Amino acid sequence: MSVMVERIREAARRYLEDGAVTCVIGYERGPRGNVRPAFVYEADDVDRLVWGADCSLDLVTYVHNYKHSPRRGAPVPKVAVVARPCDARAINLLVYEQQIRRENIKVIGLTCAGTEILGQPRLACQFCRERVPVLYDVLIGSDEQIQVPTARDDYADIVEMENRTPSERLAYWAAEFDRCIRCYACRQACPGCYCFECVAEQVDPHWTSIALELPEKHFFHIMRAFHLAGRCVGCDACEAVCPMDIPLSKLNRKLAKEVEALFGYRTGDDPEVAPPLATFDPEERLRL
Numbered sequence: 001m002s003v004m005v006e007r008i009r010e011a012a013r014r015y016l017e018d019g020a021v022t023c024v025i026g027y028e029r030g031p032r033g034n035v036r037p038a039f040v041y042e043a044d045d046v047d048r049l050v051w052g053a054d055c056s057l058d059l060v061t062y063v064h065n066y067k068h069s070p071r072r073g074a075p076v077p078k079v080a081v082v083a084r085p086c087d088a089r090a091i092n093l094l095v096y097e098q099q100i101r102r103e104n105i106k107v108i109g110l111t112c113a114g115t116e117i118l119g120q121p122r123l124a125c126q127f128c129r130e131r132v133p134v135l136y137d138v139l140i141g142s143d144e145q146i147q148v149p150t151a152r153d154d155y156a157d158i159v160e161m162e163n164r165t166p167s168e169r170l171a172y173w174a175a176e177f178d179r180c181i182r183c184y185a186c187r188q189a190c191p192g193c194y195c196f197e198c199v200a201e202q203v204d205p206h207w208t209s210i211a212l213e214l215p216e217k218h219f220f221h222i223m224r225a226f227h228l229a230g231r232c233v234g235c236d237a238c239e240a241v242c243p244m245d246i247p248l249s250k251l252n253r254k255l256a257k258e259v260e261a262l263f264g265y266r267t268g269d270d271p272e273v274a275p276p277l278a279t280f281d282p283e284e285r286l287r288l
């Protein structure tokens with residue numbers, strides 16, 4: 001067992017034994033060895049928790065709505081969540097958007113050297129500029145393991161796409177979107193997607209049909225990308241869960257790049273700063 005796994009279990013045990021939280025959300029291995037989310041309610045069960053390069057889901061999606069009690073008058077349940085650096089920025093986003101209250105969440109922050117899918121390093125992780133979470137209540141990772149990259153360009157791989165002509169880009173994305181089966185796994189895995197009713201499935205008013213045709217798929221992906229513009233933390237959970245291997249990271253990180261260039265804003269770096277598309281300033285002028 002690695003030192004990090006040992007320390008994650010220690011932190012989880014302490015929170016559960018102290019009664020600081022009722023549940024610890026982390027990673028565990030399923031019967032076939034695959035990584036899946038774990039919900040640990042008893043200190044005796046913390047040995048289920050694991051950590052490894054294949055822990056590519058964003059667990060913050062499970063703390064959506066931790067601001068209300070499920071029963072009137074009862075206290076809001078408190079949870080601890082295992083969070084990589086991208087996940088920690090998602091917590092900041094959700095705190096700003098009042099989806100969670102910081103006092104209800106204990107953050108077991110992990111230093112992260114990048115995760116992988118099917119043994120391949122994930123694209124977003126290769127270009128990620130951070131290895132230490134921006135917020136945590138307990139930090140897991142030794143000094144030797146923390147290697148903060150210097151002056152990395154998170155978007156270096158996007159340039160190749162930008163160098164294509166608009167019609168080449170359109171043809172590329174039409175082909176990719178056409179493979180989408182509209183399972184919505186990408187949306188469900190995303191910490192930034194928490195609407196009770198998604199525009200893609202809303203019937204009153206009715207925005208788009210549920211047809212599996214390219215225009216509807218195109219609408220879903222462009223709508224979702226713009227809803228995530230300035231809110232995506234680049235965790236790549238959407239791409240990790242996509243059964244059709246659609247390169248969603250390229251789309252999300254292109255928009256993140258534009259938002260950072262236009263507004264100097266990177267999602268979740270600071271819980272006090274509003275995502276640019278969530279604010280309106282009459283003096284604002286488009287810088288072209």
Ligand code: SF4
Nearest residue numbers: 190232233235236238
């Ligand atoms: S759009 Fe994808 S990469 Fe961005 S926050 Fe959501 S799941 Fe993570």
Ligand code: SF4
Nearest residue numbers: 180181183184186242
């Ligand atoms: S997970 Fe993949 S196939 Fe499913 S809706 Fe998202 S992009 Fe389409």
